[in-house]
Amino acid sequence: METKTLTPPKSGSGSGRKSKAEPQSTTKPSDLLTPEDCLEMLKQLYLARYFDVRLIKEKRRGRLTGTLYSSHNQEAILVGSLYGLNGTDWISPIHRDMPAFFIKDLRAGWDNPDRLGMSIGEVCAQVWCRSGSPGRARDNWSHIGSKSKRIVHSTSMLAGTIPVAAGVVLADRLNGGDAVVLTYNGEGSTAQGVFHEAINFAAVHKLPVITIVENNMWAYGTPVELECPTEDVATRAAGYGIPGLIADGQDVFDVYDKVMVAVEHARAGKGPSIVECKTFRAYGHGDHDDDRAARYRTKEDVESGRSRDPIAICKIHLVNKGYLTKAEAKKYMAENKHATQTSDEDFPPDVVSYMSKGIEFALASPPPPAEEGAMWVFREEN
Amino acid sequence: MAATLDPVTTKTNYLNALKSAIDEEMGRNPDMICLGEDIGILGGAFGVTEGLQAKYGTHRVMDMPISEAAIVGVSCGAALGGKTVMAEMQFIDFISCGFDQIVNMLATYHYRTAGEVAMNVVIRGPAGAYGGGALYHSQMNEAWFCQSPGLRVVVPSTPYDAKGLMKAALRDPNPVIFYEIKQLYRLSDIAEELPEEDYIVPLGQAAIRRAGTDLTLISYGQNVYHCLDAAKKLEDEGMQVEVIDLRSLVPLDEATILESIKKTNRALVVNEAPRTCGFAGELVARINELAFEHLDAPPLRLTRMDTPVPWAKALENFVLPQVDDIVSTARRLIRY
16 A cells, blocks of 8 residues: 655645635735734643643653543644634534633633633543533543533544534524534544535535534544545535635644634525644544554654644744744743653743643542432433 | 314324324424424425424424434534424434434433433334335334433324323423334324313323233234234133233333233233344343232243344234234233
């Protein structure tokens, strides 16, 4: 079998593609972001990275059970796609999107108790399998959600949340709302029948369903060319008559631009889009797979795949825009490092303390009492 | 109501009972929607939803693409968004195409969310053999869903129950898999007068269709009528047989089963689904757990053979339990 070289796309690889939803003017949505917005997005990238790094270290110290599905090197997709949403919009994250739960509506204030995203403490309580988790530790890892915070609860069946996401915005539309939903999916899950079935339905009814495809080149141990017959997953959109956009998943502002085009399209009642974000999975499928992943992927491919760190790319943009000095950009160097090579000094102190408080919340939360195992199978009253 | 009445009598058949239940619930609950293949413009393959789209609009009665996974998944999402959903499977056989969405998404939603999210979803569709429907228009696959914790499973056998159970299901905050017996849809023999006023049949309550002292026949769906026919024949031989119609499998009315067996000391389960790991097997196990000391004979089951449902009449009859099979097995148990 011939395998093609697995390199990440060069910056702006999607920019030359024509899409129905491409704005007519040359002003990109990200051009309208304030300096404060741009610096906030960098800080959110640090937070997503620190969450990941810290959990990897906690696991290695034996303080965690369960599998970690690292979002390392893919943080720009989460931050860039979530930044422009309203709090009342819905999201539907999967296993590699753990930071999405607390990054949703983070713009409304990191310590704002009313924001429509989970607290980092709730997410840590879930990771630590404690009763403080929104799901009270009933299903593992990313299988949490919140009706009130507008986060769809996923299962292990990939692409299975897309019809649920379509249904929740259908209900919102019937109630007179204007919410959109972002569903997150790996490129591997686009082979599932339900991916097609759900997007087909959403396209027929022009529902505001935005399907983010995080194309990190690997579905567990299978390379993308054995999962998908086309060069780009986004071209599948043509079959539904909807826009298929391609973003540089390493560039938080390019992700923001493409997702905001899709969001505006959806909010205007024009229906779904697929936004493919090209990226590269930094580690194994889960941490249990790290050793084997080092065998089924060559060292050169991994190095090349991780050569464009989203934090570094964001900093280059901010320096070019004049929002960050070169000296400030070098102050916290979390980029281009393996989790174990980083220290807390590589991150802004408020990011470190935010996560640390989340862990404190988790550790203070007791495990769920045993009898809860048999509870909530049915709801007994209306 | 006028539209649901039989033109000659004031009796309502099974299909119209279902139709009026859905219509009335749509009328009283503005947050209820209906999803399914061909349910709007056409009014459903069997006509259960006829007239509903004209009455409630295309936004509340939606014709869905041929995708059971999308129908069920969208139902879950709409319920997450606060809606009550009636989702039609054109034939209950097609439910397998939406299986993952039912057993992993819908059934577990309340459990996974520690009670945060209720799933007000009823998945209903025509079911059952004895009609020459062949492999994919004859199934009773209720056992799949009885074994998925979080789902209620209902099988009405009369127009009164069809309406009352449907209304109860649509008001229940849990997902319900609702088996409609298509052979009963237009059967005039069982059409009956229904109350003018609103009523429900609570889930989890069995009905005793015939009282007896010598043996308890336990069944649901169209096998109830086979049991009643068998009971008549046995009566001619001097045996009094009790017939229980379970109506609801999950939750199961164990008390009615136990009380009956205390009286008759013998039990036979009759079920058109295949034998191995079918719900009949579950019932026999429950009877052993609940009533062993009251039994004077082994509790038995009569089921379909472990085969698909074949098309040709002779083949179908051969693999399905028949009235004469019930009579002979009942006789053997009573004389045990």
